[in-house]
Amino acid sequence: MAGVALANGLNANQVHRWMRERGIVPPSRRTPVGVGLNALAEPGFVAVQVAPGVEASVIRVAAQRGNARVKLEWPLQAADACGAWLREWLA
Incomplete structure (x- = not known):
C-alpha cells in the first residue's frame, strides 16, 4: 500500500x-492457503461486455509497461494479431 x-x-x-x-x-500480505505465488502472478481472462448499439470496428488499447506507455488503435478484423502483439509486448 x-x-x-x-x-x-x-x-x-x-x-x-x-x-x-x-x-x-x-x-x-499473507498468501491464501493452497495458492502458490505463481498462481497469484498469472494473468487471467477478463470478459468485457459491449453495450448494445455500440459500433466496434476498432480496438483501442492503452497499456503501460514500466515507463513506456502505448496507445493504439487496431482494426477489429485483426483482433488475433492485436492479442499476439500485446502478449509479446507485455511479456
Missing part, C-alpha cells in the same frame, strides 16, 4: 486512515 500511495503522491498513513474511515480492510 505504501508503494501505491507514494506513486500517487500520497502519504501511506493518510491512505490507511481513509480506508479505516470507510470500513475498508487493507489487503493481507
Whole structure:
C-alpha cells in the first residue's frame, strides 16, 4: 500500500486512515492457503461486455509497461494479431 500511495503522491498513513474511515480492510500480505505465488502472478481472462448499439470496428488499447506507455488503435478484423502483439509486448 505504501508503494501505491507514494506513486500517487500520497502519504501511506493518510491512505490507511481513509480506508479505516470507510470500513475498508487493507489487503493481507499473507498468501491464501493452497495458492502458490505463481498462481497469484498469472494473468487471467477478463470478459468485457459491449453495450448494445455500440459500433466496434476498432480496438483501442492503452497499456503501460514500466515507463513506456502505448496507445493504439487496431482494426477489429485483426483482433488475433492485436492479442499476439500485446502478449509479446507485455511479456
